[in-house]
Every structure is written in C-alpha cells, then in structure tokens.
Amino acid sequence: MLFYSFFKSLVGKEVIVELKNELSVCGTLHSVDQFLNIKLTDITVPDPEKYPHMLSVKNCFIRGSVVRYVQLPAEEVDTSLLQDAARKEAAQSKQS
Secondary structure: OHHHHHHHOOOOOEEEEEEOOOOEEEEEEEEEOOOOOEEEEEEEOOOOOOOHHHHHOOOEEEOHHHEEEEEOOHHHOOHHHHHHHHHHHHHHHHHO
C-alpha cells in the first residue's frame, strides 16, 4: 500500500513509464490502482521512429505487471516522507 499511496500523490504530474518490452511512454499520470495499473493521458514516446504506431495514441492504460520502471519528477519526491512511511509499515508488520 505504500507505493499505491505514493503514486496517488503524483496524479497530475508528468512521468515516464518504461515497460518490460523496452517501450517507454511519457505522459501525465491520470490514475493508479492498488495493483499499480497506470492510466496516462497526453502521451508521447521518446523514440517515435521505432514505434510509429504510438503516434496516434493519446491516452493509455498500462497493466502494472508489465511495468519495469517509473521515472518520477525529482522535485515531487519527498524521500523523508517515504522513509518515514516505510518505517511505520515495517513496524506494523512486525507487530502482526
């Protein structure tokens, strides 16, 4: 749930999603669910010559299981908040 909450805080921000098939998609994060499925709007691809079929696509839904990396805007990542949340989650799992 930690990553789900984190990604929810980035809705409306520009992200780059790299898929396991080597395709990278840039776009505005529209929504994310508990399975880390991602919906992007206003998408572009960094290498349109390699993926010309993606030029006509403006919005996409990406299944969480095919995501390799998500590149986030550095100014939006609060590492201290993430570290605190990770510590709290670890402490709760030890108590269970």
